[in-house]
Amino acid sequence: MAIDILMPALSPTMTEGKLAKWNKKEGDTVSSGDVIAEIETDKATMEVEAVDEGVLGKILVPEGSEGVAVNTPIAILVEQGEAVPDAPSAGSAPVTSSREEPKAAASVAVPAPTPVSEPEKDWGETSEITVREALRDAMAAELRRDPDVFLLGEEVAQYQGAYKVSQGLLEEFGEKRVIDMPITEHGFAGMATGAAMTGLKPIVEFMTMNFSLQAIDHIINSAAKTHYMSGGQISCPIVFRGPNGAAARVGAQHSQCFGSWYAHVPGLKVVAPWSAADAKGLLRAAIRDPNPVVFLENEILYGQKFACPVDEDFILPIGKAKVERQGKDVTIVAFSISVGTALAAAELLAEKGIDAEVINLRTLRPLDTATIVESVKKTSRLVTVEEGWPYAGIGAEVAMQVIEHAFDWLDAPPVRVAGLDVPMPFAANLEKLALPQPDWVVDAVTKIV
Amino acid sequence: MTETNISGQSRPDGAADGRNHPGLTTDQLKQAYYDMLLIRRFEEKAGQLYGMGLIGGFCHLYIGQEAVVVGVQMAQKPGDKVITSYRDHGQMLAAGMDPRGVMAELTGRATGLSHGKGGSMHMFSREKNFYGGHGIVGAQVSLGIGLAFANKYRGTDEVSLTYYGEGASNQGQVYESFNLAALHKLPCVFILENNRYGMGTSVERASASKELWRNGEPWGIPGKQVDGMDVEAVNAAAQEAVAHCRAGKGPYLLEMSTYRYRGHSMSDPAKYRQRTEVDEIRQHRDPIDHVRNLLRTAGVEDAEFKKVEDKVKEIVAEATEFAKTSPEPDPSELFTDVLVGE
Ligand SMILES: Cc1ncc(C[n+]2csc(CCOP(=O)(O)OP(=O)(O)O)c2C)c(N)n1
Numbered sequence: 001m002a003i004d005i006l007m008p009a010l011s012p013t014m015t016e017g018k019l020a021k022w023n024k025k026e027g028d029t030v031s032s033g034d035v036i037a038e039i040e041t042d043k044a045t046m047e048v049e050a051v052d053e054g055v056l057g058k059i060l061v062p063e064g065s066e067g068v069a070v071n072t073p074i075a076i077l078v079e080q081g082e083a084v085p086d087a088p089s090a091g092s093a094p095v096t097s098s099r100e101e102p103k104a105a106a107s108v109a110v111p112a113p114t115p116v117s118e119p120e121k122d123w124g125e126t127s128e129i130t131v132r133e134a135l136r137d138a139m140a141a142e143l144r145r146d147p148d149v150f151l152l153g154e155e156v157a158q159y160q161g162a163y164k165v166s167q168g169l170l171e172e173f174g175e176k177r178v179i180d181m182p183i184t185e186h187g188f189a190g191m192a193t194g195a196a197m198t199g200l201k202p203i204v205e206f207m208t209m210n211f212s213l214q215a216i217d218h219i220i221n222s223a224a225k226t227h228y229m230s231g232g233q234i235s236c237p238i239v240f241r242g243p244n245g246a247a248a249r250v251g252a253q254h255s256q257c258f259g260s261w262y263a264h265v266p267g268l269k270v271v272a273p274w275s276a277a278d279a280k281g282l283l284r285a286a287i288r289d290p291n292p293v294v295f296l297e298n299e300i301l302y303g304q305k306f307a308c309p310v311d312e313d314f315i316l317p318i319g320k321a322k323v324e325r326q327g328k329d330v331t332i333v334a335f336s337i338s339v340g341t342a343l344a345a346a347e348l349l350a351e352k353g354i355d356a357e358v359i360n361l362r363t364l365r366p367l368d369t370a371t372i373v374e375s376v377k378k379t380s381r382l383v384t385v386e387e388g389w390p391y392a393g394i395g396a397e398v399a400m401q402v403i404e405h406a407f408d409w410l411d412a413p414p415v416r417v418a419g420l421d422v423p424m425p426f427a428a429n430l431e432k433l434a435l436p437q438p439d440w441v442v443d444a445v446t447k448i449v
Numbered sequence: 450m451t452e453t454n455i456s457g458q459s460r461p462d463g464a465a466d467g468r469n470h471p472g473l474t475t476d477q478l479k480q481a482y483y484d485m486l487l488i489r490r491f492e493e494k495a496g497q498l499y500g501m502g503l504i505g506g507f508c509h510l511y512i513g514q515e516a517v518v519v520g521v522q523m524a525q526k527p528g529d530k531v532i533t534s535y536r537d538h539g540q541m542l543a544a545g546m547d548p549r550g551v552m553a554e555l556t557g558r559a560t561g562l563s564h565g566k567g568g569s570m571h572m573f574s575r576e577k578n579f580y581g582g583h584g585i586v587g588a589q590v591s592l593g594i595g596l597a598f599a600n601k602y603r604g605t606d607e608v609s610l611t612y613y614g615e616g617a618s619n620q621g622q623v624y625e626s627f628n629l630a631a632l633h634k635l636p637c638v639f640i641l642e643n644n645r646y647g648m649g650t651s652v653e654r655a656s657a658s659k660e661l662w663r664n665g666e667p668w669g670i671p672g673k674q675v676d677g678m679d680v681e682a683v684n685a686a687a688q689e690a691v692a693h694c695r696a697g698k699g700p701y702l703l704e705m706s707t708y709r710y711r712g713h714s715m716s717d718p719a720k721y722r723q724r725t726e727v728d729e730i731r732q733h734r735d736p737i738d739h740v741r742n743l744l745r746t747a748g749v750e751d752a753e754f755k756k757v758e759d760k761v762k763e764i765v766a767e768a769t770e771f772a773k774t775s776p777e778p779d780p781s782e783l784f785t786d787v788l789v790g791e
């Protein structure tokens with residue numbers, strides 16, 4: 001049977017090309033792999049290899065022809081001894097599927113907030129523990145609960161954690177499940193991600209999140225995208241955790257907030273606890289979550305004490321913010337250590353007769369837009385607080401959500417309070433000047449109230 | 450993988466051709482021939498569909514390298530896990546994944562193995578223990594030791610077969626992975642497919658090391674250079690490497706000397722090498738011709754080859770038809786599978 005040889009597309013962007021040269025002439029035998037012609041594309045000169053075998057029966061497009069459209073029949077291949085048809089067979093045009101515009105417009109990508117936020121469950125009796133203990137207790141509880149959970153990272157086992165977060169875990173769970181890693185973030189983040197793809201549930205501790213940059217390719221390209229790229233076949237239940245943001249006096253390379261970086265990525269969940277209860281309840285939820293979760297802790301908070309429920313089953317839902325302080329005049333949205341800054345500012349504002357509501361985001365992705373919007377509808381004013389840089393930061397996203405969902409309720413433009421737009425300086429006085437203080441928040445609020 | 454229906458007598462082990470590795474039986478060679486031919490014809494068809502505009506974007510063909518995956522596959526047992534780069538169609542067919550689903554993914558259709566959301570470079574099969582299909586050069590090596598880690602953690606004797614190119618072999622994470630795998634004695638066979646080029650850069654211009662099979666030596670990882678155009682040599686080396694890993698002795702490195710006939714991806718004009726270099730290898734070292742010759746010597750007749758050829762053509766034609774006529778994914782697929790359970 002005669003086969004049409006079509007003008008091939010030889011690059012993702014080629015629509016037509018020049019048939020520069022025929023390397024075979026009519027009557028020549030062609031076997032698969034033979035170069036039969038040369039074509040000049042928009043990018044380069046390419047060789048066309050025969051795919052089928054036979055005899056070049058007829059050349060339809062002579063060499064030197066310019067502007068030959070992709071898929072035009074350029075020659076006819078026949079079997080040995082077969083008669084050559086004069087014209088290409090009908091219907092040789094490729095099946096092009098009609099490309100419908102997806103109905104989902106870009107705006108749908110921003111989920112509409114659920115109307116009302118539910119009140120938080122009361123977990124009863126509490127005790128005062130540090131954030132450090134809360135994190136350790138959360139890991140211990142989940143390690144006990146599920147044999148597929150294990151912890152790996154630099155200094156997590158024998159040294160008990162560079163910041164002593166994994167204290168006692170090696171002793172209780174042994175070296176199979178609490179595993180010291182060499183300094184090789186790219187390698188061990190990839191290894192843990194691969195293990196998670198088989199269904200294990202690794203907790204990867206980065207000594208600080210600054211070093212997660214070595215491994216960011218696996219967090220984003222391997223962990224966050226695989227579920228989607230596999231059409232839902234492969235999931236990646238993994239937690240990447242470690243101290244995030246500014247520590248104290250450690251300079252630019254060790255002081256940076258990655259909240260906005262990771263929150264940008266679909267396929268990831270991003271959690272940033274403030275209190276010990278946040279830390280414990282949310283880390284347990286993160287470990288149980290079937291998705292990759294980036295869990296952003298804060299070194300300065302590790303030693304701070306908070307009331308934390310003692311209930312053995314205590315857990316918090318990812319994706320729910322918490323109203324830490326009720327108020328009616330302005331909504332202050334913060335996360336991680338900035339929640340403390342916001343609450344301190346609220347006390348100062350109270351002295352001035354301004355009643356601030358403070359929202360602890362707890363989760364940066366998915367964002368609890370409902371709680372924020374509900375609050376702004378009450379207060380009509382928004383101030384965001386974060387230690388990270390202002391440009392394209394979490395505050396920018398929160399403000400945009402409010403503009404999209406509660407614009408008519410706003411009585412003033414939203415204001416963001418953020419770390420200064422500079423690498424973190426070392427000197428004590430400069431460092432202090434670079435990070436949001438309660439009086440920055442007070443200033444921001446008094447400007448719009 | 451699908452059975453061939455050609456029958457035949459067994460060729461004794463220990464090859465009659467004087468080579469220093471145990472050969473495959475005639476039946477095994479027939480299986481290898483079938484498997485390799487299926488990959489070859491599938492890839493030729495993929496190239497053709499690309500030319501017709503039915504496959505878009507990148508499309509990296511495995512033509513010329515068929516003996517590597519087929520020889521290794523024959524040394525595996527069920528449960529062993531495989532991971533590779535974007536040059537992944539051969540691995541998927543060898544793993545027994547449905548050629549129709551693979552082809553339909555190449556054309557971006559709803560019936561593709563990733564529902565049209567992965568494409569040529571990103572396909573997976575939990576069922577067949579194939580873990581992708583990865584577009585970031587070298588990433589699959591760290592992920593691959595993770596598969597091995599999981600095998601060890603679960604206490605199985607399954608191994609991880611981790612494929613990567615000689616170009617990828619220069620990535621830092623490959624060496625991080627060597628260290629981790631050796632340190633934790635992970636059951637990982639590193640399969641370095643040295644096809645001599647990483648895009649347009651020859652291995653000589655990219656690697657100061659001339660003996661890539663020795664790349665794991667600082668970590669005590671045994672290595673071997675293997676003729677990747679000879680399925681029997683590949684299989685013999687893979688048997689040894691897999692046995693080493695199964696026995697709990699840690700990782701093993703195989704450098705497969707192979708060659709890709711086509712451009713790096715479909716849009717590569719391949720100006721960095723001489724046409725004669727390609728022709729020379731095609732004519733004298735083609736892995737499929739080699740098996741055909743072995744089978745001829747063992748008494749297999751033309752009619753049988755024709756039968757295999759016809760069967761393979763039929764499967765590829767069916768996959769092509771399926772890939773052309775299946776619908777594109779529904780727009781609602783845009784938002785599914787971003788997160789588990791949502
Ligand atoms: C991290 C990264 N850098 C660069 C690229 C672009 N790229 C894709 S394939 C390739 C060449 C890889 O060659 P090799 O590892 O030898 O594999 P082969 O294509 O020969 O199978 C390059 C540079 C990429 N995909 N990922």
Ligand SMILES: [Mg+2]
Pocket residue numbers: 614615616642643644645646647648
């Ligand atoms: Mg290569």
